[in-house]
Amino acid sequence: MDRIPILKMGQFLLVTIQVDLYDRLALNLENDLINMVSKTGARGVLIDISAVSIVDSFMGRILGNIASMSRIMDAETVVVGMQPAVAITLVELGLTLQGVYTALDVEKGMELLHDKIGTIEHPEDEEEEAPHDDID
Template structure:
């Protein structure tokens, strides 16, 4: 079955959506991500949508859901890399992407996540090393 790979980077989970998702794939991503947050005790989720040419109400709802679910699981979500045309269309469509933070690119998104997490618990030591582990075994396109 098709799956979107989820990468683990220290305290964060990283997802790059590189194809236009059909519904089943998007719903799978939603459940996979929530499961991964639970399994890895991740504090942040970063979703890169720079390759998405459109975000319709369904996709918008999925992104919002991921944000809400992750928050309940004590993780913050940031959506990065939205194309300008997509942002214009989203607002005109009437979607506000509530529940998720947004940032211009991956670097800014990571900064935002670090900031958010530092706000929450300042006592913890900072883990600067970034290890990339493909935690999803059957992550094929």
């Protein structure tokens, strides 16, 4: 296999990484994703890494690259499903995935994307941390 499938779901793209990302596969993924964002006008990219148990600096760089490229194309990137051990490794490696949003699972990632691109149903002034008492 030299291509990771990219699934279009509404205005988001979903990628599930299940195999080790070697050079060509990673480059293909970057290319395919950017082309898909351009072709579909997607506003968000969800990358599920729940099947990834080993992470290295290459993987971290690829995720960062995808996020940077997507942002230029006006799409936000959310990495979801990270295993606790992977998070530990990333921090120990000094990789903080700058510019990449993370969420616990796909559903939470979609909520985050909806929030980011402002297509959430409730108006934006309904902030949970700032309840208004202006009922009079």
